[in-house]
Amino acid sequence: MAKKSLSEMSFLDHLEELRWLLVRSTIAVVLLAVVVFFFSDFIFDQVVFGPTKVDFVTYRFFCEASHYLGFADTICIEELPFTIQNTSMEGQVNVFIWMGITAGFILGFPYILWELWRFISPALYENERKYAKVFIFTASLLFFMGVLFGYFVIVPMSVNFLASFSISTVVKNDINLDSYIGMVKTSVLAGGIFFELPIIVYLLTKLGLIKPSFLQNTRRYAIIIVLIISAIVTPPDVVSQITVAVPMLLIYEMSILISRIVYKNQLKAQNG
Structure with a gap:
């Protein structure tokens, strides 16, 4: 059966198209999340918890910049005085699942854009539809740049400041796992969306x-x-x-x- 044209589609037809867009996008994210799970050791040890280590690339960059600008070691990170702890029975399982889904969404963003373009393209003029590849490429590039900005700039800066901040020597910074992961996800996704x-x-x-x-x-x-x-x-x-x-x-x-x-x-x- 031939697909209906835009003028022939009712409001319910549009809702049906939107529903299938969401279904296909969700399946793509879940499948990519499953693939990500096979690399979970690397993703968690080197990526997710990378900014908690003093030799993280951003900290090294600022230290070298500090020396280059003549500030000595004023912005070198020599210590991150905090630990991350899990305080709930299902905490690590939830983090494992949701970080996989977040990674799946980031990797699947170009496909989601393509699905979105398919949904809105019938309402566009013919000369506008030919820019599909340009739109998807540009929007994906900006999103990935924003994700990298969030990860390599916002996250380490936030970790350095918040984990080192102390109102008293009596209080020790034992950061809850959910709190740290939430900060990472928010910073990375917010960076992608802002870009x-x-x-x-x-x-x-x-x-x-x-x-x-x-x-x-x-x-x-x-x-x-x-x-x-x-x-x-x-x-x-x-x-x-x-x-x-x-x-x-x-x-x-x-x-x-x-x-x-x-x-x-x-x-x-x-x-x-």
Whole structure:
């Protein structure tokens, strides 16, 4: 039976398409999670708990940068005074499962985008559908860049600051396993989603929901928010704060530029 065209599809037909999109995407994530489980030792020992070790690549980079800038060992990480402990019977099992699913989602993100494109493509013009590969590649690249930014910048900076912070020598930092894993997942996924901002802005501008003037007028608030975030997740030194803040501000500025280009093209099309 031939697939119905967009004009022939009812609201329930669209819901059915959306349901199967979610089903196929979920199956893909689960299958990738199963594959990830075979490499669980490496993923947990070297990746998930990598930022808890003083020889982690980010800490070494900042130490070398400290020497290069003439700061001696001021931002070198020589000790991370905390331990991670499990306090619930099923804690490690839950972490094992959910980290696998998180990894499956990250690895399967391009496929999820492809499914999403298949869902929305009937509503697009013919000349817009040919950009499927560009859309999927660009959105996936930005997402993976954001994930790497979250893992190599946000996570180690957060670990260094939060694990080293102490209100008294009486209190020892024995970090709960769920708390640490939650911080890693949130930082990595939030980084990936934030780096999707140019794509989101492009689509919203295309739909007429936002204009470049809105982004320009809210730039000062965006700068303040980014600086607050960088101040919270980093140690109190300028180098770390700049490392976190600058990429986020560049992404925001890129989004303004994209919105401006899309908006100008729309005006030309209307006036032409």
